[in-house]
Amino acid sequence: MRFRFLLSPLAISLALSLPVCFVAERALAQDEPADPNAAKADALFNEGRDLMTKGDFANACPKFEESQKLRPGIGTLFNLADCHEKSGKPIQAYQEFKEVVDRTKVALQPERQKIAEDRVAALEAKLGKLVIQIPPTQLRVTVELDGTALLPDRIGVPLLVPSGEHTVKAITPQDGGDPYEATFTMAGGGATTTVTIPVAPGPKMERNTGLAVVGGILIGLGGLGLLGAAIASGSDDDGATVAGLGLTGLVCIGVGIPLLVVGMKKHPVAGPQTALLESPIPDLAITGGAPLIGGIARPEAGVLATWHF
Numbered sequence: 001m002r003f004r005f006l007l008s009p010l011a012i013s014l015a016l017s018l019p020v021c022f023v024a025e026r027a028l029a030q031d032e033p034a035d036p037n038a039a040k041a042d043a044l045f046n047e048g049r050d051l052m053t054k055g056d057f058a059n060a061c062p063k064f065e066e067s068q069k070l071r072p073g074i075g076t077l078f079n080l081a082d083c084h085e086k087s088g089k090p091i092q093a094y095q096e097f098k099e100v101v102d103r104t105k106v107a108l109q110p111e112r113q114k115i116a117e118d119r120v121a122a123l124e125a126k127l128g129k130l131v132i133q134i135p136p137t138q139l140r141v142t143v144e145l146d147g148t149a150l151l152p153d154r155i156g157v158p159l160l161v162p163s164g165e166h167t168v169k170a171i172t173p174q175d176g177g178d179p180y181e182a183t184f185t186m187a188g189g190g191a192t193t194t195v196t197i198p199v200a201p202g203p204k205m206e207r208n209t210g211l212a213v214v215g216g217i218l219i220g221l222g223g224l225g226l227l228g229a230a231i232a233s234g235s236d237d238d239g240a241t242v243a244g245l246g247l248t249g250l251v252c253i254g255v256g257i258p259l260l261v262v263g264m265k266k267h268p269v270a271g272p273q274t275a276l277l278e279s280p281i282p283d284l285a286i287t288g289g290a291p292l293i294g295g296i297a298r299p300e301a302g303v304l305a306t307w308h309f
Contacts, residue, residue, distance in 0.1 A: 041071035048079065057087035074103050078116065085123065091160050094123040128186040129158035130193050132168060137199040142171040163188035170197040170204075178203035182268055198268065205266040212263025218256030225249025 048063030064080035081096035097119045104113035132155055134141055143150045145159075146166055163186050171179040181204075186193055198204055226249035232242045 035071070037070040041067045041076075044070070045076055045079070048083070052079070052083060052086075057083055061087055074100060074107065074109070074112065077103070078112075081119070085119075090123050090126055090162055094120065094127060094160065097123065124190055126163055126188050127160050128163055128188055128191050128193060130161045130166070130168075130186065130195070131156065131158055133194060133196045134170075135196070135199055137172075139172045139174060139199055141197065141199065143197065144169045144171075158192060161186055168195050168197075172199055174201040176201075176203040178205040178266065180204035180268055181266075202269075204269055206269050207266055208263040210263070211259050215256045215259030215261070215263055218252045219260060220256075222249040222252030222254075222256060225252060 044063045044067035048060045048067065051057070051060035051063065061080065061083040064076055064083055068076045068080055077096055078100050081093045081100060084090075084096060085093035097116050100116040101113055101120060104110075104116060130145070132143060132145075132150070134143075134155060143155065145161070145168055147169075150159075165183060165185050167181065167183045169179060169181045180198055182195060184193060184195070225245050229242050229246035229249060232245060
């Protein structure tokens with residue numbers, strides 16, 4: 001009984017103090033300042049949506065980017081990816097949609113995850129993978145993709161690039177004024193194009209002189225044929241002779257001009273150069289779609305990168 005008597009005042013005191021604690025905690029929570037970035041992030045997001053509606057993607061995407069920096073969210077990231085895709089930046093959109101897939105998976109949002117996965121699949125059909133290989137060498141090699149230098153960690157790994165025509169250029173100190181340059185057409189659907197850079201000493205490009213000579217001869221013969229037709233038309237020759245000479249001249253010129261153009265255009269040197277290093281002959285090969293193991297062609301890398309392999 002004595003113990004109960006002592007305990008009762010203590011219990012009563014604790015019971016009376018609990019509401020005071022909760023009230024104080026609530027008051028402290030109410031005194032906490034609101035997120036200063038929330039209102040600005042929402043305003044930027046709404047501005048981006050309005051600009052998207054008007055088709056002004058160039059100005060809409062930066063709005064979403066800034067909103068995402070201030071207050072990251074799955075919805076904002078999805079809209080940013082959508083904006084980048086519609087503004088002609090499929091690689092950025094692909095990576096952002098992939099991130100949306102990962103985030104919705106963690107957040108247990110299967111419906112939004114499925115939508116993002118469909119967008120990823122649609123973009124994959126428009127993208128290919130480029131692998132640039134360089135045989136072992138002590139030379140400094142500078143590699144450019146579509147005029148932009150690639151960083152060292154982009155070599156030897158699949159790089160996502162849009163389907164269409166692209167150019168790879170590689171410069172070494174022993175190119176003899178003709179560095180390697182190859183133009184190729186990238187297939188979509190995840191197909192992989194492999195470009196092997198030649199590094200043996202000497203010019204890496206050459207013209208098809210024989211083809212150019214044949215083209216020049218045909219153009220000359222075509223000119224003579226047309227001249228002969230013109231002379232024959234002013235004489236007593238029959239019309240068949242004039243027509244024959246004219247037709248022959250046109251055919252020769254029509255065939256000769258493309259041959260001359262192709263022959264004068266430089267193309268990569270094949271065979272002996274690469275054999276000096278016992279490395280594969282430089283070529284372009286389209287193979288089946290290999291899994292992406294990392295890397296994006298980054299056009300923002302603005303400084304020429306040189307390194308040793």
